[in-house]
Each structure stands twice: as C-alpha cells, then as structure tokens.
Amino acid sequence: MYGLINRSIEGLITARYGADRWQAVRARAGLADEPFVSMRSYDDSLTYALVGAASAELGVPAEALLEAFGQHWTLHVAHASYGDMLRHYGETLPEFIGNLDAMHTQVAAAMPALVPPSFRVNEREDGVLVVEYRSTRAGLAPMVVGLLQGLCVVFQTDHTVRLARARASPDEPDIFELHPAA
Ligand code: HEM
Known part of the structure; x- marks a missing residue:
C-alpha cells in the first residue's frame, strides 16, 4: 500500500x-x-x-486497531487532506459510497500502483443501506466498519454500522448494513 x-x-x-x-x-x-x-x-x-x-x-486486538484506523482515516486524514476532492463525490452518504470506486480511480491517476477496493451500495425499502465491499486483500473488514462509521459522522447521519456477512472466499464481497436510528 x-x-x-x-x-x-x-x-x-x-x-x-x-x-x-x-x-x-x-x-x-x-x-x-x-x-x-x-x-x-x-x-x-x-x-x-x-x-x-x-x-x-x-x-x-488487531481488529480494534483497524476499526480505529478506519475512523481516523475518514475523519482526519481524508477529511483534512482531501476535503475538496471528497465533496465532489456526493452530497449524501449513499451517493458518496456509490462513488467510492470513481474516487479511487481519480486517486490512481496520481498513484498508478494503487490496488483499490470496490464498493457497491443499495438502499433497502426499510431504509437500511447495504454495502458490498470487494478487495484483493484479506482481513480488512474491521477497517471498513471504521471507515463507514467515519463517513456517517462526516455526512451527519446516525446509522449503526455492522458487518452482516463476512466473505467466505476472496472473490465474494463482505456485506455491511448501515441501520438508521429508530
Ligand atoms: C480522498 C481520500 C482517499 C484517498 C487518497 C484514498 C487512497 C487510498 C490508498 C492510497 C489506498 C491503499 C491502496 C494501495 O496503495 O494499493 C486505499 C485503500 C483503501 N481505501 Fe481509500 N482513499 C481515500 C478515501 C477512502 C474512503 C472515504 C474510503 C471509505 C470506504 C476508502 C476505502 C479504502 C479501503 C477499504 C482500502 C483498503 C484496500 C483494500 O481493501 O484492498 N478510501 N485508499
């Protein structure tokens, strides 16, 4: 990386x-x-x-460190250093998550060796955001929990983030659910 x-x-x-x-x-x-x-x-x-x-x-535990790092990344590093760029990729949380691949593609223009993750988001009828995360790397799901939690703070929403289904093999996504506050 x-x-x-x-x-x-x-x-x-x-x-x-x-x-x-x-x-x-x-x-x-x-x-x-x-x-x-x-x-x-x-x-x-x-x-x-x-x-x-x-x-x-x-x-x-490594998982707790990765989650803290995910929060730190969205709240401090990305927000502070790339705030202008982030604003271009969405005005709402689902719009922004749906544009994460395009954002990493822009990052890759300056960092050609980048091996970015891939995200997909769907909003369920009950308001839950279902996020699919694909990566060539193993073990980073706890970091994604922290990243998504940080994005909830940036977008001022009060979703609760949980890993709904961990992938069983590297070609599957990890699936996260973001539940709106009741
Ligand atoms: C503008 C801010 C951002 C920049 C500059 C950036 C850049 C990067 C870089 C350099 C890597 C390491 C990959 C490599 O070196 O091959 C990476 C990985 C990653 N990024 Fe971003 N990123 C940004 C924002 C975000 C946001 C907001 C998320 C939220 C979900 C995110 C999710 C991830 C994940 C999960 C990885 C781990 C790679 C993997 O899963 O295989 N990034 N990003």
Missing part, C-alpha cells in the same frame, strides 16, 4: 499512545527508523506487520 496509509497508521499510534510507543511498534515490526514516503508504494506485508506489531505492543 502507498506510504500515506502507513504514515497515517504511524500518526494514529503516535497521537493516541505517544512517540515512544510508536518507536517500540516500529522496532517490533522490524522497520528501519526512517519516514514513510507518502507517494511510494510499499509491500502490503509491511502494513500487516505494522498492525500485528501494534496489536502485540499495545495489547489491543
């Missing part, structure tokens, strides 16, 4: 736990003490190693 993802993980850990704990996580993951380059594509194994090391070092 591109360095800006790894940098954002570093930013979250440093903000929540302090620079010393970040150094311990970095060392445990076997990474050199040098800054991530945002626009450089790193091997995915580095990102997974980082999450595994953070989980062990901080005593927090």
